[in-house]
Amino acid sequence: MDLIDRIGYFLTLFSEHLLISFLAMFIVSVFGVAIGIWVFYSAKAQRIIMPTVNFLYTIPSIAMFGLLIPIVGIGLQNALIVLVLYGLLPIVHSTYSGMKEVPYNLVDAAKGLGSTPLQLFRHIYFPLALPSILSGLRITTVMVIALTGLAALIGAGGLGQAIFRGLNTMNTSLIVTGSLGISLFAILGDKFVGTLEKKNNLQRIISRNALPSQKHFIYINLAVLAVLLVMSLAYINPFASAKERVITIASKPMSEQYILGEIMSQLIENETDIHVIRQFGIGGGTTNIHPALLSGDLDMYVEYTGTAWMNVLNQKSQLDFGQLQQQYQENYQLKWLGLLGMNNTYAIAIPESIAAQKQIKTYSDLVRHSGDFDFGAEFEFFERADAYPSLIKVYPFKFAKLHEMDISLRYKAIEEGKVNAIDAFTTDAQIEALNLQVLVDDKHFFPDYEAGIVIREAILQQYPALTKLLMQLEGEISTDKMRKMNYQLEVLKETPKAIAQEFLATLRNKHEQ
The missing domain is CATH 3.40.190.120 (Osmoprotection protein (prox); domain 2)
Known part of the structure; x- marks a missing residue:
């Protein structure tokens, strides 16, 4: 029943995963083949490009996502760069190897008939290298689809989001559904490229020797892919936010952060006409979210005072909350909108x-x-x-x-x-x-980690009503209350959406009395 209730959520993740994977594969295919051809014709390029591509492939993908955050921020752009960099190696290698293995006697015969270098490429090298290129493309397709799952860690979306949310909230159904979804994607992607590779279908079409049945088979597959892409694009409608009043709310990859993020999101959506983009479960927590706030990729999230003092301001001891607010405002143009009432130390x-x-x-x-x-x-x-x-x-x-x-x-x-x-x-x-x-911290080592809302000042200037609205949450979520809501999520398997709705309904009744 939980999965049925989340059908809209999974359709969104499905659409995001398809679009990210396709866009990455399109870029990889174009640039990978082009680079492979360049490497084949240029010995100097080969000495530089091949070791570089091999080196990039040795860097762990998760590390690559993190390394790019200070440069390009989080989200789609970061994900595409990483996916393209990782996808280049098999394509470049397969293109170069395929062209290198073309029998020289065929090339020599074509030259003897007066073929130009361009004609040699179009009629000899590329058609004969195509099976090798398609073989590399199949490997790359499966790899890119799988790696797209990790893109959820930097807020790019996709089915990996379900896996990481399931891990962080101990929800096995989310983990299984997300994993099966990615596996299905990878299988379908492999089968799709396989239709191009099967019996040299694509090679025959390029050389104009394909049978009508072969052409129809490929065209049908391409039409199905096109329909899925259009439907996915229409469903998530990435261009809508450019015309709407919009705010992006982030969360760390923790149960209570999903709940608190949903509470803030629903409060804003219920009381204003602002569209909320949810970027929940950002990997690395403060390490990645704080820079994204400074760059404007994210707008607000729940932070903890201890983390703010130690990890953001690099202070060895905590001062009072007023000084924390002042330093955030002066150093980062960020504002703390009070404290929620819980101390999650x-x-x-x-x-x-x-x-x-x-x-x-x-x-x-x-x-x-x-x-x-x-x-x-x-x-x-x-x-x-x-x-x-x-x-x-x-x-x-x-x-x-x-x-x-x-x-x-x-x-x-x-x-x-x-x-x-x-x-x-x-x-x-x-x-x-x-x-x-x-256990009791008898020497009082751990500082207080009181939760509060951190938001960009530019957003408050754009939407001044948010200050009063979000301040309704000040002091309303005690440590005990938060523990109970976490219990609802992790043990009773309720959704963050349902828990947030229940909390806001109680809060509304309290204010009306």
């Missing part, structure tokens, strides 16, 4: 049964028993200056083993017994669901 959690057995209540207690624990946390926790590197200076933990993992997997790891201590957030629903005990 870091914590360390262990199973209640182990805590009772070993009589561990505080971090200091855990230090004495740390050799008995395998500690798991997300990658960011081991890197942040306000997390593990500084934590072990205050509490000299000597865990038996450290496990770095995606933020969405640490509760799964403790549930399956792969670790028996994890980092947690005080609003996490799984604390209650898995009977975990949050």
Whole structure:
């Protein structure tokens, strides 16, 4: 029933994935073949281009997405650059290899008949290299469709968004649906290129020796692709936002961020005529969202005071909220619209049964028993200056083993017994669901992480009514309330949309009384 309710959501992701993949493949095909031809005819180009293409292919795709954010921002442009760069290698190689393997006796015979270099290319080299080019195109098609799934991490959309949302909210149906969707896309893409490759169909059409049945077979496939592209373009209508009053709301890849993003989105849509673009689940969190706000790619999101002080302003200690607001306004032209009321600070959690057995209540207690624990946390926790590197200076933990993992997997790891201590957030629903005990930070290491709305000043100047509207949320979402909403999402499997609707209805009733 959950998937049926989300049919519109999946149609959007399907359309985005198709358009991104097709656009990337079109660019790759044109430039990849052109570069392959250039490399074949130019020894100097070969010495430069081939090692460069090979080197780019060695860079992890996720890293490439992140490296491009300061240069081109997030979204479609970033995704296309990465997909094209990764797609070039097979196409360039297959084009170059196909032309190089053309039998020289055919070339020599054509030259003897007086063929010009252009005629040699049109009638000898390219037609005979075409099977090799199409073979490379099949490999590239599958690879690009799969990599398009990762583009969701930088807000480009596509079916990968369902996978990452499912991982971050522990929703298996989303993971399975997104994965199957990408697999189906890859299979269909491979089959489509296969129709061009089969029995040299495309080669025969180019050489004008194709049978009518071969022509019709290819034309039907091209017509189906064209219809799907037009329908996808019409469904998501990417040109509509240029004419509308629009605002883009982002979220980090966490359960509560999906909920809070949806609350803000629905509040704006219910009370104004502003169109909201949802860019939820941005990979890297603040690291990627903050620069995107500064560049204007995003307009607002929920941030935490501790993260703002330590990771954005690079301060070793926190000052009062007024000073935080002032520095954001002076340094970045961003405004904090109050605080929501919750403090989602870091914590360390262990199973209640182990805590009772070993009589561990505080971090200091855990230090004495740390050799008995395998500690798991997300990658960011081991890197942040306000997390593990500084934590072990205050509490000299000597865990038996450290496990770095995606933020969405640490509760799964403790549930399956792969670790028996994890980092947690005080609003996490799984604390209650898995009977975990949050230990007391007896030396008060972790700072406050109070949630608040950060928005570009330019947006408030454009839509001044937003200030009063969004300030309705100030102090309305306590830590306990947020934990319960996270529980609804992760354990009861309710959607962020439904949870946000329920919260806003309660808030509306409260204001009307």
